[in-house]
Amino acid sequence: MTKTVLVTGVAGFIGFHLARRLLREGHRVVGIDEVNDYYDPSLKESRLHVLTHPNFKLYRDSLENKMAVTRVFEKRRPDIVVNLAAQAGVRYSLENPDAYIQSNIVGFLNVLEACRHYPVEQLLYASSSSVYGSNRKMPFSEQDPVDHPLSLYAASKKANELMAHTYSHLFEIKTTGLRFFSVYGPWGRPDMALYKFTEAIMKGEPIDVYNYGQMARDFTYVDDVIESIVRLMDIQPLADEEFDYVAPLPDRSDVPFRVYNVGNHSPVQLMDFIRIIEQKLGKRAILNELPLQPGDVPESFADASALYESVDFRPQTPIERGVHEFIDWYLAYHHALKEGIE
Template sequence: MSAPVLVTGAAGFIGAAVCRRLLEQGESVLGLDNLNAYYDPALKQARLARLEATAAPGQWTFRHQAVEDGASLLALFEQRQPDRVVHLAAQAGVRHSIENPQAYLQSNLLGFGTVLEACRHHGVRHLVYASSSSVYGGNTNLPFSEAQAVNHPVSLYAATKKANELMAHSYSHLYGLPATGLRFFTVYGPWGRPDMAPMLFARAIQAGEPIRVFNHGHMRRDFTFIDDIVEGVIRCLEKPATANPAFQAVSPDPATSWAPHRIFNIGNSQPVALLHFIDVLERALGRTAIKDFQPMQPGDVAATAADTALLEAWVGFRPSTPLEQGVERFARWYRDYHA
């Protein structure tokens, strides 16, 4: 079988979905995850079991391993020689970064540094890595464009994601490593993370418990269905980043470079009010939510919206799953999984 694609964070929400798509395409996949207890590891194990059932003999390998363990990661690269890497492992969660910053320094900074080192020493031909819409921070100029500066993060999580973009660019410049950073916007769908709003809301609605609605409901989010995120990741993986021949150092474009490094938003480009999302979820679950209106949380932002023109120009794709369709699929999975 051909050289494997390494997917870090393979037991995570996006990671497992990307692995499944790669396996369905006939790729050999090497998954890596530390299976931490930030949320229930049983859900991560269930995602892994699903991947095992999808794969043909010899097509899928999983390693229980942390990316910040540099010696072990380099040994894994030496043994398996992956030719492409999708780096999705990270300590997730904006609010958790306020309570436990050390976990983000370890996983998101040290961990990403070890991945970059392994990629450069083993001739990886393309690194695709997860950034986040959180990097736009205090910016209120919507929709967010990759050409905008991202110098005002409002959480440590966001700061580590911007740092990842800068680290990747330096490796692209110094070592010629093609790298593409993807800024994900509020991903939801089947097999989602229990700490994110769709899962929190669904659990509370089903249990007849109040849901906390922050900023008194005055929030807008660019909810992006998981299948659209996966499609964007796969298309970008198949088109390695290249230098921009039109790059102007006197007026630098943050989205491109003289080095083989690119940045793209992946969002649905149709931000919706949080209260509308709750209304759609109520209808999908057939129950009414009890709303507990709360003030804005530290590290949060009032609205997000993605400009995806660069992504569409680069790979001919823009997310487009309607909210009602995506929420219905999520609700159906939620009921089945928790039956």
């Protein structure tokens, strides 16, 4: 059935891929994005150009602008909302903490309020694997406590989950939190490892390797992330009839609230990741080894069993295939930019 889906952060990496998938499937997509300069806006504009479609409507607004958000809801009356707009980046939260409060807290509150006054079938929203903070039990499970964040970014995402639960409780808004694990793939962000490493190796410049390379990430290919979101859009979180008020589980409740890991369940060592990039490019990386940065964690590893049980799908794209797909896109995209300039 055709739906009107509001995607916030639609010019961003995941938002773009989700909107493109929904448009292919015949849905109406309403996008909100302020197209800021956290990274090169030309990449965001290129994504938006790809999204040109009769069923796509873009609003260049910030979620912090409550009146603008309200106007979009009032005019477009979305059936489903997928909130992907956020100030991202663990390390950047050390430099500009105010941006995280405004975008991730105030902006998300405005979305919740709009869902309250203009009821929707469901609100899905981006959380993050960073909420697991200093946890060392692997793999990370949604039923693990997440009370020790290591960055303001992580704290803001944990706050989003708490805010969503509150609105599920007070106003019966159906909310689904998505804890993404190191999403990568074509059209990825320039501030993320794969893009930065590829660009530096191509240019013969050194790459920063934190914790002296002793890191592992559960890299999750973007197509698997989009498949997970689309499948979760087709089900609605329900109140847990067996909810234990004495020993409550943090990923569900007696209200329509759920949280899922969206990860590949296959952590990759950072040095192996770099070798795959080197092999595809046919060029060695110059390593600048550095200590672990504040806010970073040495390893992430998703238990994706809850996602599989709910929608019969788990991310599983091999890292070699995903990296190759990204580099093929990167080379084609930058070749097209060069040709356009010349």
